[in-house]
Amino acid sequence: MGKYILLVEDNPDDVALAMRALKKNHIANEVVVARDGVEALDFLFAEGAQRDRNPSDLPEVVLLDLKLPKLHGLEVLQQIRADERTQLLPVVVLTTSSEDRDIVESYRLGANSYIRKPVDYDQFTEAIRQLGMYWLVLNQGVPNTGVPG
Amino acid sequence: MDPKRTMATSKTLRVLRWVGVPILVAAITALGTYFAARAYVLRQAEANIRDVLLSHRGFHLYIQREMIPEFYRAMEDGRIASNFYSPKVLSSSYIVRVMHGFFNEERVADGLPSIYYKMAADNPRNPVNRASPLESDLIHRFNQDRSLREVRSMVTVDGQQFLLRAVPFLENTKACLRCHGRRADAPAGLQALYSGEGGFNEREGIIRAVEIIRAPVSREIQIAAIASAAVSGGLFGLLLLFLFNTRLRGLVQSRTRALEVEIQERRHAEAAVRDLNLTLERRVAERTAQLSAVNRELDAFAYSVSHDLRAPLRAIDGFSQALQEDCGEHLDEAGKGYLDRVRAGCTRMGNLIEDLLQLSRLTRREVERREVDLSALAQESAEELKSGAPQRTATFTIAPGIKASGDPTLLRAVLDNLLGNAFKFTSTRPEARIEFGSLPQDGQTVFFVRDNGVGFDMKYADKLFGTFQRLHATEAFEGTGIGLATVQRIILRHGGRVWAQSELDRGTTFFFTL
Numbered sequence: 001m002g003k004y005i006l007l008v009e010d011n012p013d014d015v016a017l018a019m020r021a022l023k024k025n026h027i028a029n030e031v032v033v034a035r036d037g038v039e040a041l042d043f044l045f046a047e048g049a050q051r052d053r054n055p056s057d058l059p060e061v062v063l064l065d066l067k068l069p070k071l072h073g074l075e076v077l078q079q080i081r082a083d084e085r086t087q088l089l090p091v092v093v094l095t096t097s098s099e100d101r102d103i104v105e106s107y108r109l110g111a112n113s114y115i116r117k118p119v120d121y122d123q124f125t126e127a128i129r130q131l132g133m134y135w136l137v138l139n140q141g142v143p144n145t146g147v148p149g
Numbered sequence: 150m151d152p153k154r155t156m157a158t159s160k161t162l163r164v165l166r167w168v169g170v171p172i173l174v175a176a177i178t179a180l181g182t183y184f185a186a187r188a189y190v191l192r193q194a195e196a197n198i199r200d201v202l203l204s205h206r207g208f209h210l211y212i213q214r215e216m217i218p219e220f221y222r223a224m225e226d227g228r229i230a231s232n233f234y235s236p237k238v239l240s241s242s243y244i245v246r247v248m249h250g251f252f253n254e255e256r257v258a259d260g261l262p263s264i265y266y267k268m269a270a271d272n273p274r275n276p277v278n279r280a281s282p283l284e285s286d287l288i289h290r291f292n293q294d295r296s297l298r299e300v301r302s303m304v305t306v307d308g309q310q311f312l313l314r315a316v317p318f319l320e321n322t323k324a325c326l327r328c329h330g331r332r333a334d335a336p337a338g339l340q341a342l343y344s345g346e347g348g349f350n351e352r353e354g355i356i357r358a359v360e361i362i363r364a365p366v367s368r369e370i371q372i373a374a375i376a377s378a379a380v381s382g383g384l385f386g387l388l389l390l391f392l393f394n395t396r397l398r399g400l401v402q403s404r405t406r407a408l409e410v411e412i413q414e415r416r417h418a419e420a421a422v423r424d425l426n427l428t429l430e431r432r433v434a435e436r437t438a439q440l441s442a443v444n445r446e447l448d449a450f451a452y453s454v455s456h457d458l459r460a461p462l463r464a465i466d467g468f469s470q471a472l473q474e475d476c477g478e479h480l481d482e483a484g485k486g487y488l489d490r491v492r493a494g495c496t497r498m499g500n501l502i503e504d505l506l507q508l509s510r511l512t513r514r515e516v517e518r519r520e521v522d523l524s525a526l527a528q529e530s531a532e533e534l535k536s537g538a539p540q541r542t543a544t545f546t547i548a549p550g551i552k553a554s555g556d557p558t559l560l561r562a563v564l565d566n567l568l569g570n571a572f573k574f575t576s577t578r579p580e581a582r583i584e585f586g587s588l589p590q591d592g593q594t595v596f597f598v599r600d601n602g603v604g605f606d607m608k609y610a611d612k613l614f615g616t617f618q619r620l621h622a623t624e625a626f627e628g629t630g631i632g633l634a635t636v637q638r639i640i641l642r643h644g645g646r647v648w649a650q651s652e653l654d655r656g657t658t659f660f661f662t663l
Contacts, residue, residue: 011460011464013460013461013463013464013467013468014460014463014464017463017464017467017468017471020467020471067457096459096460096463097452098506099451099452099510100510117459117460117463118463119459119462119463119466119495119496119498119499119502120466120495120496120499121463121466121467121469121470121492122470124463124467
């Protein structure tokens with residue numbers, strides 16, 4: 001699997017809009033979608049339905065919604081940072097909320113970035129484009145070997 | 150009844166009780182003591198004079214039974230001349246009288262009062278022994294009543310009180326008549342010594358004389374009186390003290406009772422206050438809990454709005470855009486226009502949600518007061534407004550150094566809204582002028598934001614600060630109608646006031662205090 005994005009998002013509309021925005025911006029990388037917090041963690045840690053997956057094959061970036069079924073986004077973030085395999089994984093909180101406490105708590109738990117999903121679709125497309133460009137192209141990820149731990 | 154008189158009467162009664170009772174008791178005691186002491190004194194005095202009298206009698210008897218017979222025997226033997234007579238050796242009354250004289254001398258020398266002694270007779274040989282009327286009466290009484298062995302009484306002589314004791318002298322016997330019978334039968338010496346008939350012609354069986362002894366008792370009675378006075382005076386004092394003590398004790402008791410009642414009442418009052426406090430504290434706690442619950446619900450609501458309300462809006466907007474892009478060729482101009490309207494609606498609703506969330510956030514936030522440079526905040530706000538609309542020509546005049554105590558984040562929101570409104574409603578003016586300043590009014594500082602914008606009709610002034618209230622059509626000036634509601638909430642939470650002054654087409658001034 002090449003460079004890919006893990007999109008943790010329960011709203012299928014937002015998933016469709018995000019996919020469309022990526023496609024519009026010619027970002028062809030694969031996007032793995034997890035529809036709730038548990039699914040996201042199962043994927044990352046190769047557990048449950050994903051137990052056959054290679055756990056060292058991690059996405060370039062996780063786009064994480066906060067208001068998720070089963071497990072809240074902040075708890076997902078907490079568990080990602082608590083596990084040595086994923087503690088350096090770039091996580092971008094991509095959510096509708098602009099509540100101060102969400103922003104503060106996300107950074108406190110080790111989010112790399114916090115992006116508010118704009119209501120306006122043009123702005124949303126622009127945000128997705130910049131995210132893709134930055135994390136998939138510009139950003140230098142953690143090397144696969146020599147990960148501390 | 151006249152209450153004054155009642156009071157006076159009760160006062161008199163109290164004084165009577167206070168003074169009368171002790172006086173009465175003391176008087177009774179005084180009398181009792183006096184008579185008891187007097188009786189004792191008199192008994193003592195009587196015992197004394199009886200001793201003297203008995204001693205004298207014994208002496209009389211010695212003279213009569215021993216001395217005189219011895220003389221007569223000596224005469225008969227011829228050792229003494231048969232015509233010898235001397236009262237100094239033959240008259241018992243003489244001898245005892247003289248002896249008593251010496252006795253009194255010794256008494257006086259010893260510091261004691263002299264005791265009166267007399268052998269009184271109605272028919273004395275020596276006039277010294279003549280009975281006084283009182284003594285004569287006593288002789289008569291003893292002769293009348295032979296069983297009467299003595300008389301004793303109190304007598305007053307020359308203003309002095311005396312205890313008197315009298316006993317009858319011997320009844321005349323044949324032997325007595327040797328000297329007290331007919332003068333011619335008496336010894337020659339006796340006849341030669343006494344002229345006249347005094348002491349002669351006595352009859353046998355008659356009590357010729359009475360022995361009287363009397364001792365002064367005035368001093369003793371005085372002592373008894375003093376003693377009784379002292380006792381009764383002391384008792385009077387004691388009684389007064391006792392009554393006073395009783396009264397004091399009564400007073401103390403009644404005061405104590407009053408104090409106890411007062412203490413009880415205070416305890417009740419304290420308990421009531423404590424109960425009330427507890428109730429109030431409980432109520433405050435309940436209300437606080439209710440408020441916290443409401444706040445938590447409000448938080449949850451706002452959070453939910455923030456997430457859930459905007460997501461579908463984004464979907465509507467996003468898919469409208471997708472529709473325009475992907476299926477644009479199937480739509481005519483009207484269809485495309487409708488999609489534009491859908492997207493404009495989404496934008497407006499997005500702004501509305503944003504403003505509502507801001508209102509909710511700002512009004513839930515704790516007010517953290519500190520000194521705030523309002524001029525600096527206004528300056529920042531103005532810069533942002535100008536950079537957001539570089540095509541506009543607007544002059545901001547911001548008075549420097551305006552400071553106030555308040556929450557900087559909330560006051561920034563106030564200035565953003567007021568300056569934003571001013572900027573918005575001057576957009577139709579070729580030369581927009583917006584001013585921020587302060588002025589003193591009634592001892593406090595009033596801040597103001599003034600513009601030369603379109604203004605509004607003052608008859609709608611009361612609707613100005615209501616949520617979702619708009620005085621202008623959406624087409625003319627965009628807005629959600631939440632900004633001034635937010636301003637008012639923040640100002641109220643600072644304990645201040647906000648109001649506006651406006652004139653159509655001339656401009657508006659917003660005033661506020663903190």
